[in-house]
Each structure stands twice: as C-alpha cells, then as structure tokens.
Amino acid sequence: MSVSPAGTTPLFDAVIHPPPRLQICGLLAAVDTMEFATVRDTVGVSDSVLSKHVKQLEEAGYVKASKATIASRQRTSLALTKDGRRAFDAHVAELRRITGA
Amino acid sequence: MSVSPAGTTPLFDAVIHPPPRLQICGLLAAVDTMEFATVRDTVGVSDSVLSKHVKQLEEAGYVKASKATIASRQRTSLALTKDGRRAFDAHVAELRRITGA
C-alpha cells in the first residue's frame, strides 16, 4: 500500500487506525490517565471488546494499564506510553497528509 | 460504537475509513478527476484490489467511474461525487474531532 516504506517507522499505523482504537488513543492522548470504565462508556463498547482492544494496544507497547485498588474497588487506569504518543502523533500526521490537511 | 447516532448522517464513515479507500478519496478530493492507473500506482495496489475498492465506493455513491476511449485506449477516470465529497469531508472532520484537532 506504500503507506510506510520498508525500514522506516510506520507513519500509518494499522494498530491504531481501526475506529475503536483510534478513539481510545484519541481519548488517552488528551489526558494523563483515564479509567477503564470511562473509556468503555465514552467509546461505547462492551467490557470484553474494550479489553481486547486495549490488549492489542498494550502488546504494541502503546498503552499501559495500571491496576489499583482504590477505596476497596478495583480500578484499571489506562494511559498512553511514550511510544504510544509518538505512534499516535505520527499516525494523525499521516492522516492529515492523506486527507489533505 | 456511538460514533454516529441512529438517524443521523454518519460522520464516521466505515466505507471511507479503511486505509486504501481513505487514500483513494484523499486523492480524488484534491482533483476533479484522476485516471484508474494513476490512482492504482499512487495508492500502490493491484488492479484487482483497486477495482474492488472503487466498486465499494461506487456502490456507496461516493465515486463515479467514467469509461472513455481516448487515443485508442480504454481509460477509466475516477471522480468523487457530491455525496462522496460530503461524506469525505464529514469523515475527515470526525477524524479531526476524534484525534483532537
């Protein structure tokens, strides 16, 4: 597809591009941290679906999930990693280029 | 996914979003018309793949293909329809919103 030449950092990132993950990254890019439930409700997906997408983002090294027990409740907060922010920014820049920013 | 509430024009357009089609629309949005072969080479896909994506865009009413015989050669030129431009613009606007323009 000639979107990202071999041997270069992919600009167009297939891990980030799918709608649910683009939304997740977009949300996380705007804050330091966001709780699992908040992301789930904002994106509008089920627990299982969010969990699966987050897993893919974690495996790509783009998101970090921190489990904590706060006020006797299990809470998972999500955050973009540095790599995640880099990849997201690059992807957004590439989207702008493709769509004629 | 709550990307486009029921009964409204979809902002986030699943027909346009996939990489190859986003590229095709991006190219066509910048010109009046572009030849099949030029789009194919620019996007970097095979004849069959481009043909299939164009077909989907045509079925959505977003792209119009005009066959003409020029200089003894069959030439297909592609262009965005008005609906196509509207949908593309809306999708791009939605991408900006999601990615925090």
Next chain:
DNA sequence: TCGTTGCTTTCCATGTCGGAAAGAGTGCCT
C-alpha cells in the same frame, strides 16, 4: 462462604482483505 464488582479470556459466527488467476470489452493488426 456467597455474592458483587471489574475486568479477561474463550468460543463462535460473520465479514473483510488481498493475491492469483480467469474473464470480458474494445480496438489494432494482418
């Protein structure tokens, strides 16, 4: 111990995607 909360994982049916190859329409050449 049981029930609840808050994810995670598995199972499954459906859909999408691209490559390869066969098809088909049109015009040129002999």
Next chain:
DNA sequence: AGGCACTCTTTCCGACATGGAAAGCAACGA
C-alpha cells in the same frame, strides 16, 4: 475473420479481524 494486447472485473480462496455472549477469575465486603 482471427489473434493479440490493453485495461479493468470478477471469482476463488485462505488468512485474519471483529463483536457479542458467556464463562472465568481475582479481590473484597457481608
């Protein structure tokens, strides 16, 4: 007319992604 080349189209096919439903699991309070 027959054959060939050019330019897409369509079909076939295996690989992979995706979401919903449901079962699993760990932690904690009653």
